[in-house]
Amino acid sequence: MSETMSAALGRRVVAADTAEDIGEVKAFVLDRSGRRITQLHVAGRKRSPKLVNFSDLTAFGADAVIVASQRAVTDSVEERADDMVRGHVVAIGVRVLDTEGFEHGTVTDIEFDPSDGTVLAAVGDDTHWPGDTIRALGSYALIIDAPSL
Amino acid sequence: MTTSSMRLLRAGEIIGMPVVTIDGGEDVAEVKDVVYDGANHQLVGFTLNKRGWFRGTLSDVLDATQIAAIGDDAVMVASDTDVSAPVAAADSAALGGGGDAVLGNSVITTDGTVLGTVSGVLVSAGQRPAAVGYEVTDHDGAAVVIPISAQLALSGDNLVVPTELTSFDRDHLAEFGAFVSESRANLDEESSRATQDEEPSQATQEEAADE
Numbered sequence: 001m002s003e004t005m006s007a008a009l010g011r012r013v014v015a016a017d018t019a020e021d022i023g024e025v026k027a028f029v030l031d032r033s034g035r036r037i038t039q040l041h042v043a044g045r046k047r048s049p050k051l052v053n054f055s056d057l058t059a060f061g062a063d064a065v066i067v068a069s070q071r072a073v074t075d076s077v078e079e080r081a082d083d084m085v086r087g088h089v090v091a092i093g094v095r096v097l098d099t100e101g102f103e104h105g106t107v108t109d110i111e112f113d114p115s116d117g118t119v120l121a122a123v124g125d126d127t128h129w130p131g132d133t134i135r136a137l138g139s140y141a142l143i144i145d146a147p148s149l
Numbered sequence: 150m151t152t153s154s155m156r157l158l159r160a161g162e163i164i165g166m167p168v169v170t171i172d173g174g175e176d177v178a179e180v181k182d183v184v185y186d187g188a189n190h191q192l193v194g195f196t197l198n199k200r201g202w203f204r205g206t207l208s209d210v211l212d213a214t215q216i217a218a219i220g221d222d223a224v225m226v227a228s229d230t231d232v233s234a235p236v237a238a239a240d241s242a243a244l245g246g247g248g249d250a251v252l253g254n255s256v257i258t259t260d261g262t263v264l265g266t267v268s269g270v271l272v273s274a275g276q277r278p279a280a281v282g283y284e285v286t287d288h289d290g291a292a293v294v295i296p297i298s299a300q301l302a303l304s305g306d307n308l309v310v311p312t313e314l315t316s317f318d319r320d321h322l323a324e325f326g327a328f329v330s331e332s333r334a335n336l337d338e339e340s341s342r343a344t345q346d347e348e349p350s351q352a353t354q355e356e357a358a359d360e
Contacts, residue, residue, distance in 0.1 A: 032173060099171050100275060101220020138174025140167065146218075 002120050003060060005092060005110040013042045015070040016058055022073055023050065025065060028110075029081045030091055030119065034137030037117035040065070041085045042073065049085045050075050060114030089139045096124060097141035104129075107142055155326040156274040157281065158219065160185070160192075163272065167200065168211060168232060169223045176200050177229045184210070185270060185280065187251045187305065190297045192272055192280040195224070197232065209233045219274045250305060256285045256295075258312040267308055268292060271322075273329065281329045283308065284319060292319035296329060 005028055013022045023043030029051070031038050040057075042065075043050040056072035057065060067073070083089040096104040109123040119131040122142055135143040160183040167176040178197035186193050194212040215231035216224060226232060256264040269284035271294060286292045293316040302309045317325040 034174070094174075097169060097174075097223055097225075098220070099225055100218040101169075101223040101225045103222040136170070136172055136174040138170070138176075140169055140176035141174045141223075143169070143171050143174045 001114065002111045003114045005112065008060070012064040013040070013052070014064050014066055016066050017069045020070060022067060022070065027085050028091060029084045030137050032080065032136055032138070034134045034142055035119050035131055037112055037119065039081055044075065046086050048075065049077060049081070051077065051081060054117035083139070089137065091137060094137065095141045096122065096129065096144055098144050098146040099135065100146040102146070104144070155330040157271050157322050157326050158274050159284065160270040160272050163195070163219065163224065167223050168197065169225055170228050171217060171225055172228045175229065177232055178209070178211070180224060181206060183270070185251055187303045190280055190301060190303070192278060213278060216278055218276050219272070219278045251303065254303060254306060254308045256283070256308045256310060258310055258314070260312045264310070282325060285316070293317060294319055294322065294325050296325070296332070
């Protein structure tokens with residue numbers, strides 16, 4: 001089973017213990033490898049975001065994302081999360097560059113495993129790049145393995 | 150043995166390219182100029198500029214040995230720690246700058262014929278980037294490419310080349326790339342054979358010990 005970032009953006013985020021709405025999926029935080037979603041930006045503005053760790057999600061449903069506890073929401077923002085929430089590093093729209101120095105267009109979407117946040121593929125206009133070929137996601141590019149000849 | 154054509158870039162085409170880290174996807178610099186050791190016909194590395202609106206010269210340089218690959222769109226390095234190696238060759242100079250200049254040298258054959266002037270340096274792209282040829286333009290503007298070899302001599306004013314040197318049409322770089330690929334493959338093969346000759350096999354060593 002897989003989800004796409006574009007479909008998940010805007011989805012309600014609800015706390016399982018209080019049944020209260022926490023917010024909505026505003027942005028995804030991926031680690032430097034570009035292979036895993038580590039956090040979701042669920043509330044607050046870009047300068048003072050509230051985040052939940054992907055590991056604190058109990059369900060990534062079609063209509064709502066369920067967080068184990070309201071207490072899982074944190075406003076402690078590390079540098080990587082800050083870069084992604086503010087848009088200094090983006091997953092959708094970033095150029096794709098291979099390890100040999102050739103560009104391959106831009107990322108139009110990301111497919112991920114909703115059970116653990118593993119990136120399954122980066123999607124482009126005419127192609128997609130499997131998650132295990134992704135090397136890094138930075139402010140300049142998503143780096144992928146050079147296609148074998 | 151079949152040898153595929155090598156991709157080539159004019160050194161000037163690399164200037165302005167971003168330098169991007171494979172482990173981070175960050176553009177840590179851009180190529181300001183190509184540092185070239187004319188005496189040994191070797192690509193030494195690149196001087197760098199900062200990226201972004203407030204760009205300026207970086208004191209860091211990129212040594213050619215630290216380059217992971219050069220493509221059409223970027224110079225790739227493994228990580229940002231590779232962008233700090235000092236330029237090794239004291240005689241090297243930026244192609245676009247002064248010093249032991251290469252561009253503009255008069256190209257003369259060993260029998261005294263002037264072929265033109267050096268108008269560019271060709272660099273092999275991909276992994277193991279290296280200077281592989283000089284672009285030579287004559288008085289009429291026609292250009293050819295000559296392969297870099299040990300037979301060339303460069304003074305800073307003149308580049309003396311063997312009369313029997315094979316030159317290639319500048320508009321047919323693929324042909325030149327195939328020639329360079331084949332030469333490099335032959336060199337690798339010879340080097341490998343020489344190494345094998347120097348290191349006797351384990352069986353040979355055991356036979357010698359028995360005797």
